[in-house]
Amino acid sequence: MALNTSHTPGTTRPADGEVLVETVALTKSYAGADGELPVLSGIDLQVRAGEVVALLGKSGSGKSTLLRCMAGLVPTSSGTVAYKDTPLTGANPGTAMVFQTFALLPWLTVQQNVELGLEAKGVPAAARAEAALQAIDLIGLDGFESAYPKELSGGMRQRVGFARALVVEPDVLMMDEPFSALDVLTAENLRGELMELWESGQFPTRAIVLVTHNIEEAVLMADRIVVLGARPYGTIRETFEVGLDRPRDRESAAFDDLIDRVYRTMTGRHKEGRLAGRSENAEHDRRTPANTPLPGAGVDGLSGLAEMVLHRGGRCDLADLAEDLGLEVDDILPLVDALDLLDFAHMSGDDLLLTPQGTAYAGADVQESKTIFAEAAPRAPLVKLITSSLAQNPGGALRAGFFRDLLAHHYTSEQVTRQLDTATDWGRYAELFRYDAEPEEYRIDPEETPATTPRKE
Missing domain, CATH: 1.10.10.10 (Winged helix-like DNA-binding domain superfamily/Winged helix DNA-binding domain)
Known part of the structure; x- marks a missing residue:
């Protein structure tokens, strides 16, 4: 791994402005019981050398799906994704990914985990060991080369994820909420170190794409913020050029003003105070x-x-x-x-x-309050799906795996777990159904009367 140390802060990197990754009219849908379910529609986006781009949006806006399409990990339904003007037909050769959940192999040491990408590319053992040690040094993991993931804190595990991505020297580093699984102080420290490396010129990548739901994180890190909105599918709602000097001053009026403008866009508020799309009855359908x-x-x-x-x-x-x-x-x-x-x-x-x-x-x-909540809870589609599925099942019981399989087409395994945990919490409180953890089973007991009968939407 030959790090470029010739760059100095405040100067431009070689070939800044070159389009590295571009999407044109990108659309992504998944097959559902009622036909195609759109996730992204008409996404036109360019990622240029020398910039940090933040994809910002709430859950369901499709930002992680867009990142995976740009990395070539998920095929588009229509439109194109190109790397240096060449349309992708598989994984993007110019990108590397850092995930939220670390994704380390527990039986491998830190160094062995970092070497994985190079090994997959057929790099000889001696060369990949040298490159891995440089990446480990760059990311602040010296002394942990022979440690196993179970010996590391969350912050150190994520450092391994960064080193593993950087060791292959991608043109574009793609990060999917890389700090959200960390405690606040650890995330702040790692975020700051990452941006210091980026500014120093020792960062072996030409661009960064960050997926986040955190507005302040986007303003702190990005040169350009792309806000995605959902309902009924993900589109680019607005793009902001940050234009603030690094390191960013959180106390400045310009910083606060940008956060406020991004916040207004992200929450979908219009001047009349309505959330975008929510005022239309057709939205519920x-x-x-x-x-x-x-x-x-x-x-x-x-x-x-x-x-x-x-x-x-x-x-x-x-x-x-x-x-x-x-x-x-x-x-x-x-x-x-x-x-x-x-x-x-x-x-x-x-x-x-x-x-x-x-x-x-x-x-x-x-x-x-339980009665009122029971009337409102079926407005949440997953709660409605569980209650209606139970009502149509003669036995009045369904395994959680049934709903996991349905959701797995649209969410990661961690997201599926979070979705079901929330739906279970809401449904139990409303007494719409029971959930037994040991058999992982949802049930409606005929002898029990729920807080209320859900009204049809």
């Missing part, structure tokens, strides 16, 4: 478990947020609320999405505003 994933919000969390808004008169500025709680706005967005999906609250300007149903829910006692 297009919702499926594939195009409307459940936000990562438990019942306690969304109930707590609804009660806080009620105590502030049923309306409050979301940024002010986050600041009062000592949180980032990004931390609250899944709860906001959950309240919006259930029609308990919507955004109005900068404020989160409870609907009449949300006001009743937030102010009700436990039993009444």
Whole structure:
């Protein structure tokens, strides 16, 4: 691995501006029970040498699918993906991937894990060992060459993932939420070190594409932010040129202003305060478990947020609320999405505003709140899928594996688990079904009466 150390901060890299990866009219759909389920539609995007591009969006916007299409790991349904003007017919030879979940082989040492990509390319043992040691040194893993993944912290495991990707010297490093599985301090440290390497010129890659749902992370790292929106499928909603000097000053007015503008776009707010697409009744007809994933919000969390808004008169500025709680706005967005999906609250300007149903829910006692929640929960397509499937099954029971198989066409295994965990939490609270963990089985007991009978959507 011959690192380029000739570059100095503040200067351009060789051939900056060259188009490395380009998508033209990219569309991706998956087969579903009711026909093709669109995930991405009409994506035109260029990644140029010398830039960091952030793909930003909430769950279901298709950002990870787009990244995998650009890496050649997932075929497009239509349109093209090209690497240096050559359309892909398989894996992109100019990219390497860093995943959220580390993806290390536990029986291999750090050095052996780092060497995997070079071994697959047929690099001789001595050469790949030398390159691996350079990558290990570059990413700050000196002394851990012979360690096994189980001996490492989460941050160190992710460093191995970075070293494994960088050792093959890709033109484009692609990162799929690489910091989201780490604690806040570890993520901040690793993020900062990564950008220092990028600016130093010792980074053996010409461009970076980062998938994230974190607005501040995108503004901190990227030169260009591409915001993806969903419903009914992923499209590019807006692109922002960051234009801020590195290292980024989080306290500057320009930094705050850009976060606010990106936030407004990401949450889909118009001047009249409606979430994009949510005002149309037809939107509900297009919702499926594939195009409307459940936000990562438990019942306690969304109930707590609804009660806080009620105590502030049923309306409050979301940024002010986050600041009062000592949180980032990004931390609250899944709860906001959950309240919006259930029609308990919507955004109005900068404020989160409870609907009449949300006001009743937030102010009700436990039993009444369960009844209101049971009426609203089937608005979530996965909850509706589970309840309707159980109702149509003569035995009144289905294994969780049935739903895992259905979701596996659209989500990673980790995402499937999170989707089912949230749906189970919501359905249990609403008493729409039972879930027995030992047989991993959903069930409706005839002798038990749910909190309410779900209304047809």
